[in-house]
Amino acid sequence: MVPASHDTVKALGHGTSMPNQDKELESELARERAHQERMKEVERHEFKEREDGAPPELVRKPKALTPNTNPRSNADIAKELDSLGIKTLVASLWTYDHDGVSKGEKYREIYIHSKLMIIDDAFFTLGSANLNLRSMAVDAEINIGCDDPRLSKNLRSRVFTMHTDDAIRCNGGDGGHHAIQEAFDAWVKLLSENRISKDDQKPCKGFLIPFEDKRTSNMRIA
Known part of the structure; x- marks a missing residue:
């Protein structure tokens, strides 16, 4: 892949x-x-x-x-x-050993199978399906779709807050253009700081680390 x-x-x-x-x-x-x-x-x-x-x-x-x-x-x-x-922004989720029980690497990547997409605080879909034709039309998956703005806004705020450990201006506020612009800039800064923390094996803020994958392959799987 x-x-x-x-x-x-x-x-x-x-x-x-x-x-x-x-x-x-x-x-x-x-x-x-x-x-x-x-x-x-x-x-x-x-x-x-x-x-x-x-x-x-x-x-x-x-x-x-x-x-x-x-x-x-x-x-x-x-x-x-x-x-x-x-x-x-493209990021991956990592957790840090705050208790200090690990004997080697302090960071471990978090794997979550569920997929979430939120659009403009107006619609969201959540479930096991990848956001592609195969998952949506062929594979045995299950998703919910909801067009309730109240639930979409609440979900976005909670997810943003959780991933960023409630860092300042990172939850998107009221979801307006200015608030989302501030959140984007705050995420850029947070990801940059977290990358440095991970490289130094120090605790990061929340779970977001800039995505990086150094693998290479010429094999394509349909």
């Missing part, structure tokens, strides 16, 4: 959070683009018959006007998201 995960985070503007996979993919894309350019160059030539009976010669044809179908770079995606006013 490494390539699929990378596709997802790259579309959100965070391809470099999987540095090895991102580097491998960029190298493959560069090789593919170079091959395509070589093939286009060959296609731009044709044989021209000579009138003096000599072997035909190659002549260059005008370069065809074709749309740019090259995959987008991280910079292109980031620029597009910024132009649309879309800001994203």
Whole structure:
């Protein structure tokens, strides 16, 4: 699932959070683009018959006007998201051994199977299904969907508060534009501080750590 995960985070503007996979993919894309350019160059030539009976010669044809179908770079995606006013964060959940009973690594990643999506404090879905067609239409999963703004707002506030250990301005307040902007900026700061704390094996605030996955794979599982 490494390539699929990378596709997802790259579309959100965070391809470099999987540095090895991102580097491998960029190298493959560069090789593919170079091959395509070589093939286009060959296609731009044709044989021209000579009138003096000599072997035909190659002549260059005008370069065809074709749309740019090259995959987008991280910079292109980031620029597009910024132009649309879309800001994203990708984090993973980690817990710290505050009791000091562990003898080695103080941090352990938290695995939660349930999936939650909250939209504008107006709708949420919660359950076991991944947010894709297979889970929603094929696999045996169960989700609830709710369009009660009161429940959506309450759930968002509680989840944000829990994940950030009630850090200042991190729960999204009333859910308005200004409050969510403040929460986004506060989360950026919190994640940065938590990354440093994790690297130093010191306690973090809440459970959020910037997502990073150094694995690499060329195998895609449908």
